[in-house]
Every structure is written in structure tokens, then in C-alpha cells.
Amino acid sequence: MEWHLQTRGMKRSSSANININKTVNNETPAEEEVFEFEVSEYLGDGRWQTPGTILTNIGPSASIRINPRDEITEGRLFKITEKGQKSTTQGKYTKDNSTYYALVRYVFRKEIDNDKNDIIAAYVEYFDAWRLNEALETLRKNGNKKYDAASPHAFGGIYFNNTIRDVAETELKVKKELDNWGVTQKITFKLEQVGDAPMPEGSVTNTGTGKKYKTAVATPQNLEAKFGTIEYTAAGTYQYTIAEQLPEEANGQNPYKGITYDTTPHNVTVVVESKKIGIGLLGRTQLVIKSVKYDNANNLIIKNEYNALGTAKIEVTKELQYKNLEPGMFSFKLEPAKMGQPIAVKEGNEIIPKANLTIGNSSEGEVSFPDLYYEKKDAGKTYEYKITEQQYTSNCISPVGSTTIYAKVVVGTDQGDGTLSTSTVTYHTASPCNDGNKITTTPKFVNKYEATGTAAFSGTKSIDGRNFKANDSFTVKVVGENGAPMPTGASGNEYTRTFTLNASNAGVTTYAYTLDTITYDITDIPAGQTSKKFTYTVTESAKSMDGVNNVDSTSHTVEVTISDKGDGTLNVVKSEKWNSLNFTNTYSASGKKHLYAEKSINEWGNADHFEFTLAPVTEGAPMPAGVNADGNVVLNATKGHELVDFGEITYPNEGEFEYTITETNDGVSGISYDTTPRNVKVKVEDIDKNGTYTITVKYDGVEANKTTITNTYSASGKKHLYAEKS
Secondary structure (H helix, E strand, O other): OOOOOOOOOOOOOOOEEEEEEEEEOOEOOOOOOOEEEEEEEEEEOOEEOOOOEEEEOEOOEEEEEEOOOOOOOOOEEEEEEEEEEOOOOOOEEOOOOOEEEEEEEEEEEEOOOOOOEEEEEEEEEEEEHHHHHHHHHHHHHHOOEEOOOOOOOOOOOOEEEEOEEOOEEEEEEEEEEEOOOOOOOOEEEEEEEEOOOOOOOOOEEOOOOOOEEEEEEEOOOOOEEEEEEEEEOOOEEEEEEEEEOOOHHHOOOOOEOOEEOOOOOEEEEEEEEEEEEOOHHHOEEEEEEEEEEEOOEOOOEEEEEEOOEEEEOOEEEEEEEOOOOOOOOOEEEEEEOOOOOOOEEEEOOEEEEOOOEEEEOOOOOEEEOOOEEEOHHHOOOEEEEEEEEOOOOOOOEEEEOOOEEEEEEEOOOEOOOOEEOOOEEEEEOOOOOOHHHEOOOOOEEEEEEOOEEEEOOEEEEEEEOOOOOOOOEEEEEEEEOOOOOOEOOOEOOEEEEEEEOOHHHOOOOEEEEEOOOEEEEHHHOOOOOOEEEEEEEEEEEEEEOOOEOOOOOOEEEEEEEEEEOOOOEEEEEEOOOOOOOOEEEEEOOEEEEEEEEEEEEOOOOOOOEEEEEEEEOOOOOOOOOOOOOOOOEEEEEEOOEOEEEEEEEEEOOOEEEEEEEEEEOOOOOOEEOOOOOEEEEEEEEOOOOOOEOEEEEEEOOEEOOOEEEEEEEOOOOOOOOOOOOO
């Protein structure tokens, strides 16, 4: 028991020390052997101060001063226990589990001047663990002693003794740094021995390698994974590896659920040495941990990164009109529409940033870019991209409509499991992308394959009977069936072309003509078909040629079959005679002529007419109308109508024809008739080839318009004289 006296006038200030005696193997501890003790005050009703006050020994003892408290008058009770060796104390020590109690009691003196109690002394009484009830009873009954109390008596003391094993121990651990755990609740680490290095309790043997290993986990609540204490019974250098483990359910996938695991083994080296502690005869050797190095560092921190990945699929379609689409026929480029818009794709197991992407189309017209990958930092952001069709080298394929489409990607949100929610993709005609330029149908690039071919029908025009002359003309008509393409200048399904010959063509017997070109387009071939046949009817519809009375009634049929060559041209196959659409007209000429006879007489006398007969001399000579049974034409000249017109004679052919015109002697008295036949020669020639003969008439060898037959009238009379006998 210890007393602490107080001088007069120092009110309630006396204190007591609780002293602890410490031994190791029942000997004074070495300087390096430091232990911790906990002193807890009794609070009443079975309650103790938690936590208590921690103190450490210096050499063989430890002490704590207990000061009085105003509210305490009955004394103070404390519990003293050993917590164990301090963390800086190396070696393996047993823990002394003894419990001691210290009752601090005070001695008071009545202060005369102010009528207050003052503490003049304090002492400590110690109790073993089994005497706790005695200590409590003493505290309850006796309280604090007065000045006139009996002299205090010391009771026992506090003694803690530890024994030491010649082992060194340490605990290997690893700290996890992870910015976002997401849905992951733990990360496992594996400690594996190298050689025969000691292992902590709970280690198991790898049946494949024969090496022992043990796992420990770090959690969001406890970032440090500890493998447990390892004991070393001999000095030396010991090697281990610590490696982060992929979860079994990852099946080798790394990253997994957004966390990139560092599975690289980290080297751990533990150096144990035998160290002398204490001085002189009290000194002894002790195994201690000289150093623990993690990859040559004092600790091991494995940092992981959490990342959430999501994808967006940008795809458009390609349409090629009038031609089969081949894989890779067109290429398309995807690039940011604005600065800083990311493009990243997966190549193998890596996400690779790209400046742009270029791909081709499929045979079905699909244009599907590789999935664009986005990270956690992209979550919820909006990016815009430009898709352009690259220049196609063929001049037979041209774009229809826009060659640029914009895609707007709204990246999904972090789901906490390493994934982003589904990103939305919309397509637009311009940037910035908004509802006003949004494409509501399937985004499509359209190109048109253009292939053409031509046909020009031709033939000849002939005239049977004469050569062509300047200004002769004829018209060819083409009629197409069922919407057949027509030559330039057609009206609907009909086409006509008039050819007029000029002076340079005069004199030819045959004129070659070519109709206007018919242009065929790939669009003329129905979808799904490889060829198309068209039928035309070609006729002569009009003519303007002297001596040609009728058009050629020949009707030509021409069939044209078109198919695609694939190089921007059409294969145009025409049926026979497409270039021999020949028409022949028959030239015929005719001429008409009137033959005249005129009566010349000095006096008509009693004659009232003169009869003239036109008779053919040349067999088959054309005659005017009114031919009698004898094959002649007989007409009369009358007074006042002395010129006799035998009528129009039509000459269908060239030739020379001879006639006679003869006056008939009608026997009218006083008339001298001229019955000598007049010779008429008619020469028919096609000089101008204009369909009208040139006819010349010679009367009695003289070219004239008529023949004149002259008569004379002379009067004479006869008289009979009669005598009658009466």
C-alpha cells in the first residue's frame, strides 16, 4: 500500500500511483521487451470503463497516477490486465492472462476555515482476480478513511510474467486500392510459398505443384487482406509470392465485371535473424524479423481500376439500283463529327482507339461497323459521328441523294457490374443532330447503276423506174409495242422520220437511210430479270416523189433484246433485217394528149356538119373515149364549132403512135370534101422523169397543135326546061 501525503491548504489534490511489476521468464525484461497494459475504472453496477487506459512498461515496471475526482468520495476501483507485447516487440511471448484490481482510497481532514473536507493522503490496495468481490465489498463498506483512521497497511502487488519462445513471427498482407468496387464484394489474394518457407495456419497444399498456399480477401469495408501469422523457428531468408486471383466465375475473363485484375505474382522476402537482446549476463538471443520486403518495398499495394464498358452499334444499309450488290463493292467511313468524339473498337482482348473506321458492304447491303466501345467516363454522354460513302471509281454508278449520314450516340449509364446500359443510336441528315433532322426510316445510302445501249435502225429506199431527184421525200414510221423505248423525237409509241433528198443525192437509184437512235437504259430491264425483248414495226407511211403513186406496203418487224454487260453498257442484240429495212417504190409515168382536127370552109352552103374519123394506125395505140365498134372515134365539126377535139388520150407508156384523121364525104352539094387521110404521129417520152410524159404530135410530119382540113363550097344549078303540048 502506498501513501501520498498532502500539505495543508492543497485541497483534494493528493494522488496515488498504481504500479505494475513486469518480468520475462521471471527475469527483468530487456529494453526491447515492451508490453501493453490496460487499466479500466469501475463505473458501478458491474460496468467497467471501455476502453481503458493503455500503458507500457519501461524495463521491469509500469505506473499510472490516479488523481482524485470531485464527485468521488468513496474511493476508486480499477481493473488491470495485460494486452500483450507491443507491436514493435519482436519475438513470441506468452500472454499473462492474470487480472488484478487496485482500490484507491483517500484520507480526509476537516478544514477549519471553510468547513470543507481535504484529502491528506491516498493509498492503494491490490486484489487478485478471485478477490474482486472483496474489493467491491471493501469499497462499499469502508469508503474513504478519515484522518484519525488507523495507519494504512499495504496489501500485495501486481505482477505479470511472460515466457518467451525462440520464434519470430510476422503477418504478410496486401492492401487493395480500387476506385470503384461496383457490384464486386471481395477480391481474393493468394499467398504461395517458395521452397519450404513457413506458412500461416490454414494453408493447403496444391496437389499439382506440392506447394502450400493460402488465400485472403479484401473487401470494400476492409481493404487489407491478411494471411495470418507465420512463425519462424530458424534464421534465414524466406520467399513467397502474392498474386491477385481472378474470380472462378470469370472463367479467365479479365477485366471481369468492370475490374481489371492484376494477376502478376509479387515477390515477398522475409529475412529472419538471431538477435541478442539485453545487456551482460541478462542478455540472450532472440529470433527477430529483420525485414519484410514486397517487391523490394515495405508494403504491397495492388491497385485495380474499375471500368464499365458498353457498346453502340452503328449500322446503315446500302442499296444499289439496277445491279446486284457485291460484297465490299462500296466502302464507308465513320469518323467523329466533332473534335474529341471517341472511336474505340475491340481487337482481340484489347480496346483500341481509332481515328476512324472504314468498312465495306455485304452482299445483302448491310453496312455494320464494329461495335464502338465506351468506358465509365463516357457514361451518359452524347457523341456524334459522320458516315460517308467513299468515292466509287466507276463512272457508271452515281449516288442518289445524300452521301453523308450522321449518327448520334447517347451512351448508357454505369450498371455497377462493369457494364453500361444500352446506348441509343439515332440517325440524322446534319450535325448538330436534333429532332428536326432526324431520319425516321432506315438510314440508307442509295446508288444507281447506269448502263445504256443504243440501236439505230437503217435500210434503203429505192425507186423502180427512175433515179432519185432532189426534193424527193419519203417517211418511215416506227411503232413500238408495250412501252418499248423509242427513237429520239417519238410521240408516245410512234415515231416518224421524213427523209428529203437534196441535190447531192440526185441521180442515185438507192438511198441509204438511218433512223434516229434508240437509247436503252438499265431501267428498261424489269427487276429480277436479266434481259428484256422489245418489238417494233417499221413501215413507210408517206412519200412525195413524182411518178410514185403508192407507198411500199412492206411491214418490217424488228426485235431488240437488251441485257447488262456489267460495265455500264448494255448488250443490244437486234434481230435480222434491223439494218435492211428496205422499201421500194414503183415509178410510173403517164401522159395525156388531145388530137384536134379543124374544119376550114369558105361557105357552109347546105352542110350542117363535117365528119372526121380518128383511127389508130399503130396497133394498140391508146385511143380516147368513144371508140366505136371499128375501134375508131368519129366526131363532127359544126358551124361555129369547127375545131374537133377527139378527147383525151392517156399514154401509159413511152413510145411512138401513129393515127389518121380522115374527113367523111357526106355528099352535100356544093361541098368539095377532102377525104385524104391526115397522118398523125404521137411521140411519148419520159424526159423529166416526173411521172408525166412529154408528148409531141406531128400532123403530116409537122409538129402542130391540130390538123386543118379545108373544104370549098361552090354553087351550081341545073334546070330542065319543059314544053308541054297541049
